[in-house]
Amino acid sequence: MMPKDKITRYIAFVCTGNTCRSPMAEGIFNKRAEEKGLDVRAVSFGLAAVPGLTPSDKAVEVCREIGVDISGHRTHFIYDFQIGELEKFYCMSLGHMTILTQSVGIPEDKVVLLGVVDPYGGTLDTYRMCRDVLAGCVEELIASYED
Numbered sequence: 001m002m003p004k005d006k007i008t009r010y011i012a013f014v015c016t017g018n019t020c021r022s023p024m025a026e027g028i029f030n031k032r033a034e035e036k037g038l039d040v041r042a043v044s045f046g047l048a049a050v051p052g053l054t055p056s057d058k059a060v061e062v063c064r065e066i067g068v069d070i071s072g073h074r075t076h077f078i079y080d081f082q083i084g085e086l087e088k089f090y091c092m093s094l095g096h097m098t099i100l101t102q103s104v105g106i107p108e109d110k111v112v113l114l115g116v117v118d119p120y121g122g123t124l125d126t127y128r129m130c131r132d133v134l135a136g137c138v139e140e141l142i143a144s145y146e147d
Helices: 021-036 057-064 094-104 124-146
Strands: 009-015 040-046 088-091 111-113
Touching: 009 021, 009 094, 021 040, 021 057, 021 124, 057 124, 088 094, 094 111
Parallel strands: 009 040, 009 088, 088 111
Antiparallel strands: none
16 A cells, blocks of 8 residues: 555566665655656555565665665565556566566556666675665656656
8 A cells, every 4th residue: 555645656677576776766766756846656566475574684775875774675566566557667677577468467658677686695895886876866856756
């Protein structure tokens, strides 16, 4: 469920386990959207997530380095949300995009491929590189929501 507050638009970042890429993207996006005063917020979920787990320690650490706190995040599966209320789905891989459009039935025009490599099991530097790619993606998205 999305929180019911003044925010009227929600997007989702989608990955596999919801412990690395999508929570980092969600945290970075929400911090930037709040700073810009935008009425859009992100949620995140994994298509193979076990709900309620904590994010990867390395994901938490590299986000903390840029002032983003994702330590309170808990993993979500797609059906933890009312997916019909989500405006866009930003997928980390083509596989995630295919599942959403072909198996779940999300219209193709609501699904966007980001193409971000999974850092899972990698070094802290691998996570930093992933975070920086995600931060670049987020800046482009923020700019599009400012228009």
